[in-house]
Amino acid sequence: MRMAMAQAARSTRSGQTMHMVRGWLTLPLALLMAVAVGMAVLSALAIEIQSGATAWIVGQGHWSNAQQESVYWLERYLASGDPTDLQAACRALEVPLGDRAAREAVEQ
Numbered sequence: 001m002r003m004a005m006a007q008a009a010r011s012t013r014s015g016q017t018m019h020m021v022r023g024w025l026t027l028p029l030a031l032l033m034a035v036a037v038g039m040a041v042l043s044a045l046a047i048e049i050q051s052g053a054t055a056w057i058v059g060q061g062h063w064s065n066a067q068q069e070s071v072y073w074l075e076r077y078l079a080s081g082d083p084t085d086l087q088a089a090c091r092a093l094e095v096p097l098g099d100r101a102a103r104e105a106v107e108q
Contacts, residue, residue, distance in 0.1 A: 059099070066095030 073089035076082070 063096055063099050066092050070096070 070089045070092035073085050073092055077085035077089060
C-alpha cells in the first residue's frame with residue numbers, strides 16, 4: 001500500500017512538473033512562432049517593394065531611350081526631309097505615348 005501511495009505521489013509530481021514545463025515552453029515558443037511569421041511577412045513585403053522599384057527603373061530606362069531615339073530621328077528628318085526618318089521618329093514616340101496613356105488610365 002505504501003508503495004502504491006508513493007508511486008501515485010511520484011506520478012502526480014511528475015504530471016505537475018510536466019504541466020509546469022509545458023507552461024514555461026508555451027510562451028517562448030508562441031513568441032518565436034510570432035517572430036518567424038512576422039519576419040516572413042516583412043520579407044515578402046520587402047521583395048514586393050524591390051520588384052516594384054526595379055520595374056519602375058526599367059520602365060524609366062525604356063522611356064528615356066525611346067525619347068532620345070525619337071529626338072534623333074526628328075533631327076535627321078529636319079536635316080534630310082526623308083519621310084522614313086519621320087516614320088522612325090513616330091515609331092520611337094509610341095513608347096512614351098503608350099506610357100502616358102497607361103498613366104492616364106491608372107489616374108482615372
